[in-house]
Amino acid sequence: MTNRNYNHDDDVQVPARPKRLWWLIGLGCGAILITLTLALFFYNSISNNQLDNRNFFLNKQLEFAANEAQGYLNNLNEDLIFFANSQEVSKQREKIGPSKELDELRARKLLNNYMDLIDTLIVRKGDIEQLFSVNESNQLYVNSLKTSFIEPKHENGNFKVTSDKGDVTIIVKLNLNKYFNRLLDNYYLGSNTYKLVYMNNGFFKINEEGKMFFQDKSFKTKIIEEINGGIRGDYSGFISGAFNAKPKEFLLVQYPFKLIHLNENFAFAFAQEKTTIDSAIFENYFHLFLALFALLAIVIFFIYKYFKITSENNRFLEQKSRHLNQLLKQQTILLQQSKGFIYYQNKEDIIYQVSENVKEVLGFHPNELVKQNLGNFIIGGTEDFSETRRACIEQKKEVYSYEFNSEKKNGESIRGRIFEKLIYNEDLTFEGSVGIFTDINDKYQADQELVKSENRLRSVLNCLPDIIFIYNNEGIYLDYYVQHEELLFASPEESLGKKINEVLTGEAGEKAMRAFNKVILTGKMQTEELDLLLDIGRRYFEVRFFKLDEDRVISVGRDITGQRLWERGLSEAKEAAELANREKSSFLANMSHEIRTPLNGLLGITGLLFKTPLSTKQHELLSIIGDSGESLLNIVNDILDYSKIDAGKMELDPVAMNFASEMEKIVNVFSGMANQKSLKINLEIKKSVPRTIILDKDKLAQIFFNIIGNAVKFSKKGGQIDITISGEFIFTENLILTCTVKDNGVGISKDKIPQLIKPFTQASEASNGDYKGTGLGLAIANKLIELMGGVLHIESEIDQGSTFTFALISQASEEELTISKITSHAAENLAIENLADKHPLDILLVEDNDINLKFMVMLLSQMGYTPDVALNGVEAIKAVEKKKFDLVFMDNQMPRMNGMDATKVIRTMPNGKKMMIIGLSASVFKEDIKLAMNIGMNDYLTKPVRIQQIVERIKNCILLKEKEVK
Template sequence: MGKGKNFEKSKLKFGYRWLIIFGITVIILISSLAVYFFNALTDNQVESRKLVFDKQVELAGKDIQNTFSSMYDDMLFFVNNLEAWTYDSTTNEQLAFERRARRIFNNHRDLLDTVVVIFPNHIVSFHFDSRNNFSKQFHKSLDEFQFESEQDISLRNASRGVGILVKLNLNRFFNDQLSNFYLGPTSQKFIWINSHLQAVNLDKNEPIILLEEDLMKLLSDDIAAGLKGAGDGYFNWPEDTERNKVTAHYYPFHLSPLDQMFAVVFVQDISKVGIDVYGTYISFLLGLLLILAIVLVILYKSIRNIQITNFTLEKNAEEIRELFRRQTLLLQETKGFIYFQEANGKMTAVSEEVRDVLGFSQEYFIHNFRSLMKEDQTAELKKIIDQSIDIRKDSIANEFDMMKADGAWIRVKIFEKLLYDEKGRFTGNVGICTDVQDKYESEQELIKSENRLRAVLNSLPDLIFIYDNEGVFRDYYVQDRSLLLAPPDKTIGINFRDFLPEPLKTDLSNAFEKAKASGDIQQIEFELPLVVGKKIFEARVFKLDEEKVVSIARDITAQKLWSKGLQEAKEAAEQANRAKSEFLANMSHEIRTPMNGLLGIVELLERTKLDNKQQEYLRVIKDSGKSLISIINDILDYSKIESGMMDLNLSVFHFKKEMERIFKIFEGIVQKKNIHFSYAFGEFVPEFVQFDKEKVAQVLLNIIGNALKFTPIGGNVHISINVESIIEESIIVYFTVNDSGPGIPADKIESLTQPFVQLDGSNTREFEGTGLGLAISKKLIELMGGELEINSELGHGSEFSFSVFGTAIEKSEKLTGNGLYQEEDDDIEFDQLVRKSPLNILLVEDNDTNLTFMLMMMEQLGYKVEIARNGFEAIDLVQNKDFDLVLMDIQMPKMNGLDATRNIRLLEKGKHLKIVGLSANAYKEDVDEALKSGMNDYLSKPVSIREIAKVIMERFKELENKKEVN
């Protein structure tokens, strides 16, 4: 007995020592893990903040750029809609202008400091004073303002003689924009301007972070290259030598039209990240370790008591351990019930969980369990049990279907422990029945999914091969075997390096190894000489799992051929487009050049003494000429209409008078063919309207012209115009043109609006034309928000109707008798303009007709001008004589006007000389090219005497202002 007690005591001491060792080990592990997690969490917090900073700085940069672009677009719109006569007109016009200015100021209040609007006779500025009142002030000269050229904007509308100067407050703008971004403590915001950092949203007493040279150089290099990014480095606080770690994130941006490079820079001190956040974490950890130590002490005492008790109970625990063993066995499965059977198969007991699993009572299940199983599965289960008993197997497991109380069948799994006596005779079994329906359904669905996937893979046109990590073929999915070098079933188990030809073997091997090492998809492209011909393939190689690699190859031969053909077609189209552009440019010049002389002479004739009949004839000629120019413009720019880039030019005019002016153009053909021509206006037609007068006129000229052309002698043409009001002043104007012509076949109506299409395309057709009229008209109508409809019947004439959107306008005092707004320079006295604005003028022109017209125009204005016939002559004259103004033609022999302008600007006398381009080319790119060459302004032919006079007056005023400054 004494020896037994000593043995028990030594066992207790041994257990205590291991308990102490275990406690100390746990404390060390927890401490190590705490340090590791603290460092990991700190790094994670730093990276998280960097990610937030990256997104914030990009969002801030884009926000500044978008806000500034919105202001600049508003300013462009503002200057393009200024009228030079604003402060020479009624009070209402002035108030409307000032409201518009105030609205723009309110929209961009933080960015704008002062806006100066320059009119021909006035200079007015707008700003908000210290009391937040919107202030307007007139000025005598621009010298009263001090503008910083780098951060201020100047815009000019040369055609109207107006402009604006915008003084910006970028500091206020940046502070306002960046105030929306909260970066947290120990962080600061900066704006990078011309290699300098400017602090933003900084408190008065807050010191500025001073970045060290290496980090500043990184910012300077990346921002200069226009690259966004981030970098870590060090900084010092002012009057402090201690280095602190910092992260800086930057996003460069450009504020067009300013020349400087800007960038948003966010920086944050990351030297103490984690300590402030995780201070409580450390305290909690220390407390936890203390509690753990206390628990270990308590546990030590508890274990000691438990062990003493266990030793006392050990003698009586054999039956309890056996029961515990059986319970452990039965509880290995979940969602089930326990049952007991005798050797003859009779059910003796079942646990109450059978009701939860099957819905039956314990008694019912004991007496009827065999009826709940399918007959074939019952026989199979009995066979398995008998075989297991024969070989003295300890346990069996099987799955089968069992019926529930509601009649539904579920999948169950049984695990049975087979019991034998001392002699090895089977005495019965104890089992667990578990509901595995969910698992069974998942497995079945997985099988179906795998079958579907295999069916999909087998149907794909791609060549799919699966390899092991050594490169040996293990499986394949191939639909078209003609695309293979060898039958796939003969390559199974062979390494691809053993039979693939070069260079495919090397390329695939490299991709194979890279895919295994990096886990990234590798892509290769290769050619193979096959039985069906040479094929081009694109293959992707990637890891399927840790043991397999997949290659998927696709035949891209057709795609490559198509791509090559597409490239050739693209090059051919571009070449054709260039040829078309050159043709249109030459056509524009050749047509506009004689029209310049024609309309110019007409304008000069208007200023001679003519009787009323002559004035009427001349007006018809002038209107017809202007209509022809308008038609020429749109025909030559048909490609622009097709691409949807034609813009609307809205104007206000007297509607009925303008329509009657258009109708009067057709008086000649109406009288010649004795056609009964009539028109009627609806009762709701307003007196004044606003829409694109020229485009509506062109559509009417085309449609009415066609009606008169195809109407026989003595026929009828009637035009009706009606208006429908929509919302407030918005209206839809409906035009209908009826004729008594021969009519149009129904199958030809749809093709009429296609370009270059005519009903009669033969060489002997009665009516000539290009076939572009209705095509252009349809696109112009659609541009104005309407649609064109054509209704016709052979032998009963045709009806062309279309609609356009517009605005009804109340009558204004500024409208002239012809229904058009007064021009801003109506008070120009053309006769002897030389007395008021004396200038030395050089005219550079090679066309005799245009030269004659220009000399007549200059003579009427009172000027004697020098003449040059090409660019070389112009350069020579500028070098040897003094001129105030050069009127330069663009297209000339020997040297054109653009090259001449560039050379003149290199001369000392040509640096400040005003050069105005004259050309029959009216494309925007032509205007841009002329201004880029050094020209100050650009006039499209045919030019009017009013435009020339206006240029002369402006140049004289510029020279006078320059004299006053000097």
């Protein structure tokens, strides 16, 4: 016994609950701990994801800022060079005398354009020296220098630019702090974020005085080393904005860059407090945590899903980020190594300066192109180049572009494109040009290949038998492809420029426009069949509409007139075949009914006669009558079985069985016939066949009945029949049974063997003499063998016998089946006299056939029952209204109302709800049997009905009635 503690209160024992309470407390604490743990992981995952996203955002902003700074200074350098060259003394002016004036307007314009970058601009031209500067109020000052010109050192923020001839020198002093402050001020990064500039070996805050202080010197050293090495990076460390300020943990990213003419290393850096990044997460997460805590069970599931998805997303974002960084690096390299070079030409179109990367493009050294004309590098079309360029200069256009074939130094031909900025003086006189030569050979080759591809596609389209139209998004015809214009509803000249429903009228036009509009709306292909009346007659077209691109729709139409005519003929043939099949089924059903109905009376009466006193001669004659009836019944069954197999309605019903026992039963059936002809039947089942197999037992018996029966029929007296069965396993439990039936009978010639498996055919030369039959046995066996996965193979020679070999697919079973001994219940079965005295029943017999009616009345009378009789369904309903019956034998096919309809009505009547109704019919089709059970019949017997079947149904009714009484 289990010891339990109880609290006593008014003699009622209540189990003590301390353990349950502690269990609940423990479960609650565990749940809270799990929730807190999951919440911590959840918060950490969101924080990491937010930091990664912030890191990526800051990196991108830095890259944009650094590229902008480099580009701005490069533009300044180009404008300074252009300004210096424009101030040079021309040859014409040298004759007059050197000019002592500077183009102050251009200098002011230059300084104004770069006011945020240039602090001081000193220009020397001959003896003239002028200083241009901007004060704190952004006002421009110009002063003449009287002191001698001092060459500047290349210090931080200073550099010198000299004109090509050396006549003009420009010294520039840059205000980088001011420029960097303005540049980085345009980038909004959120609160608690520092924008830093690395220069002069230190980090400086923009728009603020002072440097940034790093708590860990090695941390700062690492960052400076990577900047000097030109490596971008992101870091996490403690930084303070003032000398005595408390350091805080920052997320810092830096991007190094170089500025033209300046030897110093520069870098932009953004630093943001990590607490700022996490604060927004924490505030939102606190409310989310409360919701998660309230819905603990749901939260646990979703947190699990969240962790899984977040982990996958983080990996995905990390991969994408690495991939994006790699692409950006590659893009930077490609931009720095573009297949192009810059050249400068004077007004005589003579090149006087070329950039270094001409080596990578054309293979020439820059000096080899100086003093040459660009036209020298154009292969063919020089006149067109000269004329178009001259026309642009005459029209005072600012830019000129031209594509041409050129040749590299090694003789390789390439496709090039030039883009020139044409330069004019104040009098609009052409002074020269600055151009970019770009190698576009790859793009040109791709374009040429695309043109070839389009030409090939057009050639293919022109050879297609289909009719192809191209429309815009309003349904207006734009183009077409067709081989035979007689297939068109209207000529192309009349269709182009019109809408679909303007060319196709009526129902065809409505269907085409409906399909077209669906394509525009959904973007999915639509198919319509159009019936058109053309000049050459009525034609059917299958037309597919689908998107060609964003602005065009294409339709492909195919003439399917022949296919429609073929389908119409096929449909008519199908309807004729279905009608013939229905007539065949109706004929078989009628034939079955007409033959089985008299057979029912014949065999039934014969069975009753066997129970009467008979002389030996009478018993012999009655046996002949019974055998004849059974033979006729077998013929009908063969015809119906073959019809069902031929119609594909035969189904397999595999069951586990003792194979050896079943084969012995089949062979024993032929023992009587074998004894009459002194035949010896040998059955050998190999050890490879398992004891229990799964197979359709009835179909197996039917196959062997037909084949062994054929062998017995055609064997000679005193002959021998050998039956051999072996097995072979394939794929574990699957089993192939190989069966052989060999006889030493009359045999047939080889040319007549194929006729053996044809229905209603007998190939034996003696078929009209001693060996009679329907000719369906082997045909049915062959069909059943094929249904069970095998093939029947026949070998035979005249007077040498025949060998039938076939295989059946089955399965081995581990189930052990016991063979029950057959006990004789003849005494019990035959003890039916005066059965009504012990078990009285009210029986209604519904039958319209006189013979069957007499047989059933006689049989029931022998049992002591006096049944009520109804000749059709109407009379049966009237009988049930007047009296409550225990058992009804209901024939199916009767005049006025058949048994099916009568059963439906009876089951709705008060007296007909609990009675047992047994259907009697000559129909053996499963559809009829299934229908009878569905409408309310308890059982269904097919004619001819055996006496024992009637006795069993009566006993079942008696047992059912006894249970209801109990």
